[in-house]
């Protein structure tokens with residue numbers, strides 16, 4: 471595969487940007503490919519190579535690339551200008567749609583990224599409760615701000631230590647970590663920190679260590695325990711929102727969180743984040759209340775237009791039924807391929823998320839760490855050579871879009887079949 475143009479761009483980029491990239495996951499070693507254009511299920515790089523895209527920008531592109539309905543909505547909005555610094559009808563329309571799909575969300579604030587949404591959700595929970603500590607799940611990812619870039623100490627009840635240089639120890643110590651699918655550990659931490667925990671923030675399906683699913687009863691247990699201990703429950707649905715169902719994981723599993731964060735799909739591929747929840751919680755947000763949140767690009771008209779077009783198209787075309795059926799088909803076929811290989815690999819996922827784990831199917835972070843990461847990386851590169859772009863890490867989810875039709879799926883499965891064995 472010829473990568474001369476990418477190699478030349480990367481050489482220049484490394485002098486201009488740390489690691490040559492704008493976000494760490496993109497630093498595919500030894501060389502990231504530079505994308506020139508995208509359409510449907512495909513990416514084309516600067517050297518003209520074509521890839522079937524299962525990364526899909528790490529989630530947002532559920533309708534596939536350059537979807538005509540989104541293109542039309544955005545182009546129409548651009549004709550009217552693209553940033554006003556005032557309220558618009560578009561944000562009212564998108565807010566109505568989101569509140570309709572998420573009964574737990576009475577009010578919301580639009581921000582520009584998922585990271586900003588979780589940052590605001592945590593601030594709202596702290597502001598409303600007057601407590602500083604938060605609980606997160608080990609391996610859960612909520613963006614790249616200080617209080618969620620924290621690793622667990624030596625035990626579930628130990629105070630967190632920073633996971634990144636530059637995060638103050640004083641900040642990290644307020645973030646407690648718990649293993650997923652472990653209600654006993656949660657109850658213990660709640661009892662040990664009585665009256666001090668503002669909220670639990672969790673992805674209902676862990677999407678950032680490969681999809682790790684909640685065991686039956688786990689999310690119900692989390693909801694019961696948080697209520698019992700008067701602790702707010704934040705569902706970070708930046709990946710699962712508008713994916714597991716239009717109403718997200720909360721609708722799929724029938725759990726009502728206190729606060730919800732959305733991002734990725736809800737902007738149709740344009741920058742967006744949403745934090746929403748119960749009225750009396752959201753009334754704490756400025757200017758109505760004393761929890762400050764603000765942003766130049768909040769409610770950006772183009773993102774609003776793309777979000778409205780995405781939701782309307784998905785509803786009209788019952789897009790999720792089709793994407794999720796493709797997901798079922800892919801996971802079933804991969805399970806057969808993996809079983810035939812007899813290497814002890816496993817297949818996980820839900821809806822349009824899937825992953826082949828080079829090891830036993832994990833139920834939490836500790837288990838996920840045991841898979842053969844180096845083996846996955848070698849496999850990832852073989853797939854790239856075969857024209858299939860999976861997420862570059864064992865710990866990121868692979869995605870499907872509405873544009874991944876039968877012929878594309880067949881190609882992907884063929885590539886898995888011939889490349890899984892080293």
Ligand SMILES: *Cc1c(COP(=O)(O)O)cnc(C)c1O
Pocket residue numbers: 582583584585586588611612613614673677678706707708709733734742743
């Ligand atoms: C991607 C992601 C975020 C961060 O969103 P950005 O838009 O990248 O800031 C937060 N939470 C989850 C679950 C995510 O997958």
